[in-house]
Amino acid sequence: MQRIVNKGGAIVASKDSGDAEEDRLILLAQEDPLQFHALYDLWITRVYQYVYSRVGVQQDAEDITSQIFLSAYQAFPRYQHKGVFSAWLFTIARNQLKRFYRAQTWRNLPLEAAEQGRRDAGLEQVDQAEEIERLSKLIRTLPTEEQELIRLRYIAELKFSQIASILNRREDAVKKMLYRLQERLQKLLEVHYE
Amino acid sequence: MNETVLDFEGKLRAATKGTTPLPAQKFVASLRTRLGQENEAGTLSRRFQRRFIVRASNALVLLIVVLVALLGPSDVLAAIQRLMGYVPGVGFIQPQLILSEPLTVSRGNVSVTVENLVVSSSESVLVFRIEDPYSVSGSQSSSYRETTRNPYLQMPDGTIYQPLTGQGRLEKNGRQWRELIRFSPLPPDTTSVFFVTELALPSGTLETLQLELLLERGDHSPMSAGENFVSSATSIVPDEVKVRLDGIAIEQDRLVLNVIVDWENPNWQVVEVMNFAEPTPKGNPIAHFASVTDANGAIVPISLNTMESSANSNEKQAYFVFLSDMPVNEIAFPATLSLDAIYVSSFLPLSEQPVFTFFPKTNVIPGECETLLQSMVSNEIEATLAKVCYLDSDPHMSLGGGGGGGNEISPPQFGLELSLSAPSDIVEIFVGDTACRVQPNPCAGSASYSRQWGDSDLLKSVHLYAVEPNWPVIFSIGGFDFIREGPWSIEFELTD
Structure with missing residues (x-):
């Protein structure tokens, strides 16, 4: 088991042999940069979907995703595989998104634009059941930090240990946050149905 | 985890991932190709580095021969000497x-x-x-x-x-x-x-x-770049930060300034020019540390357009774009761009992290505090541990809302809130429990509170434990955010 240490020196996550395949790909990519493609293939969909869930516009999502992977590729020779690759990659992603939002704020774009785009895209692509639609709306009313937790878990499909590393939290704290959030959403959804 | 929860997780996935489109295959292929080109460039440079050096050397010799033939040996020699830092x-x-x-x-x-x-x-x-x-x-x-x-x-x-x-x-x-x-x-x-x-x-x-x-x-890298402007003066304070104009442009009658901030300190991860200390009302332009004064001394209002702080701390560079809020023809040149301060997020390597030891003087009673005066000094930071309070609640618990659940995880039973005083330019300090470096438990999860979000002059950090920690607790400062005062000024001019 490998421990992941955060900025303050605290162990925030651990990883097990389930990550062996990713470890192997990282080693290969570190020996031969051509092999970075394997990591790209492994993460492109999850990173894109995560980004899209944040910005809601295809063009922006593609631009930001491109920047994330180009930055990751350029920085990869200096990446030290002591922690979790996904945490490193998603830290880059979150930084890129942070910059994107700061730029957006300056441009004074309608704040609803991204949200509307997200709604439109969702409605176009998926024939949502009513319950799923309500749940989707409920999630959008959650505080930013809780929305982020859900995105990382269900859109980026990250493990608790990986999320913990990204959020600088302990793994058990992340689990607890998510389970409680699930329960709260369930109750809220039931209230809606009643 | 029971079946109901599992079922609900499926709904959550449907409500999130299910509503998020997959990336277009064309985009995925295009980006893969782009990465391949990056790779090819990198591989090429390594593979042919030696061959390139040999060819470049040959070309240089040939160039010197041609120049000597055309210009005469003394002028060519003087030029080469000048380039190589040779002074007669x-x-x-x-x-x-x-x-x-x-x-x-x-x-x-x-x-x-x-x-x-x-x-x-x-x-x-x-x-x-x-x-x-x-x-x-x-x-x-x-x-x-x-x-x-x-x-x-x-x-x-x-x-x-x-x-x-x-x-x-x-x-x-x-x-x-x-x-x-x-x-x-x-x-x-x-x-x-x-x-x-x-x-x-x-x-x-x-x-x-x-x-x-x-x-x-001296390495012949330009002090500034750009074709249509002249940077005639750069004031750099302090030494480890360099602010330069990377380019200037006019877009829709507005002045656009590309500013690059370079730094040397490897511990600095992120540099921003936003003024986080000044609240920005929703919809208003972001408060920042930059200003432009024209040749008449008039203030030219500028906005922070986009910012591209490096995602990779090793690059030690941040990139910002400013846009004038008034037409360029109303600006008298030469004008001066001034950056009054920068906001820096710094990370300290383990070997450089200052530590302090905390041992309770009295019985540990939730809600009670101990006032202390322990100073920590390193090359980078000076801080004083002013107060430690014993917590009887878990701030993180409120994040997930009410309700039970999470039977397999024990909630934190013990907490310490540290209050630290530090120079006013430091706005956030990240404090960790060194016990966590060697053992997962008992050690603290931690959270820090930025100065501007707090209600006092003290910086705080909260440390939560599943069980009472082994005393003494040795805390370390893992990093800190601070505001570095300038100013850095760049005079610039439009040539056309």
């Missing part, structure tokens, strides 16, 4: 700054050429020559020596550097005089300096020459 009479030195290009002025038959100005950490050496091809008295060095009088260097801010020593010699059968003058070292961020001297002309008149010498870095 001094030898090769490691220059911080060198003259961008020689500068010549002529008065009648007499011409004065500043061949080089080489600035090292110990001195500044100016080399110039005077030519008078028709001089009959040119064989006398004294006549040349008397041609220039009272030379000195003057910085754009008026600071004067007087000569320390000087030496000269006659060349070209007395038709040329070359002189070398030593000065104290100019500041390493100097982009231009004036060489001022009185020139005695054959007519008997005395003229004061003032030649602006443009400098570039």
Whole structure:
């Protein structure tokens, strides 16, 4: 088991042999940069979907995703595989998104634009059941930090240990946050149905 | 986890991932190709690095031969010497700054050429020559020596550097005089300096020459880049930060300034120019530390457009774009961009993290506090542990809302809230429990609170434990955010 240490020196996550395949790909990519493609293939969909869930516009999502992977590729020779690759990659992603939002704020774009785009895209692509639609709306009313937790878990499909590393939290704290959030959403959804 | 929860997780996935489109295959393929090109470039550079060096060397030799044939050996030699930091009479030195290009002025038959100005950490050496091809008295060095009088260097801010020593010699059968003058070292961020001297002309008149010498870095990297502007002065305070204009443009009648901030400290991860301390009302432009003043002293309102702080801390560079909020034709040039401060997020390597030890003086009672005065000092930060309080609640618990659940995870049973005082420019400190480096439990999860979000002058950090920690607890400062005051100023001008 490998421990992941955060900025303050605290162990925030651990990883097990389930990550062996990713470890192997990282080693290969570190020996031969051509092999970075394997990591790209492994993460492109999850990173894109995560980004899209944040910005809601295809063009922006593609631009930001491109920047994330180009930055990751350029920085990869200096990446030290002591922690979790996904945490490193998603830290880059979150930084890129942070910059994107700061730029957006300056441009004074309608704040609803991204949200509307997200709604439109969702409605176009998926024939949502009513319950799923309500749940989707409920999630959008959650505080930013809780929305982020859900995105990382269900859109980026990250493990608790990986999320913990990204959020600088302990793994058990992340689990607890998510389970409680699930329960709260369930109750809220039931209230809606009643 | 029971079946209901699992079922609900499925709904959550459907409500999130299910509503998020997959990336377009065209985009995925395109980005993969782009990465491949990046890779090819990188591989190519490594694979052919040696071959490139050999070919470049051959090409250089060939170029020198051609230049010698065309221009004559003395001029080519002088140019090569200048490029390599060679100063006649001094030898090769490691220059911080060198003259961008020689500068010549002529008065009648007499011409004065500043061949080089080489600035090292110990001195500044100016080399110039005077030519008078028709001089009959040119064989006398004294006549040349008397041609220039009272030379000195003057910085754009008026600071004067007087000569320390000087030496000269006659060349070209007395038709040329070359002189070398030593000065104290100019500041390493100097982009231009004036060489001022009185020139005695054959007519008997005395003229004061003032030649602006443009400098570039000793490694020949540009002090600033861009085609349509001239950066004539850069003030850099402190030394470890360099602010430069990377480009200037006019878009839709607005002035666009591309600003790059470089830093040297490897512990600095992120540099921002946003003023986080000043709240920005929703919809308003983001508060930032930059300002532009035009030649008339009028403030030109500017907005922070986009920012591209490097995602990779190893690059040690941040990139910002500012846009004027008034038409460019209302701005009088030269104008000055000033950056009053920067916001820095710093990370300390384990070996450099200052620590302090906390041992309770009294019984540990939730809700009670102990006032302490322990100072931590390192090269980077000075902070004082002012107070430690024992928590009886878990701030993280509120994040997930009410309700039970999470049976397999014990909620934190114990908490410490640390209050630290630090210089006012430090806005956040990240504190960790060193026990976590070696064992997962008991050690603390931690959270820090930025100064501007707090309600006091103290910085706080909260540490939660599943069980009471083993005393004493040794805390370390893993990083901190701070505001570094400038100002950094860049004067710039539109040429067209």
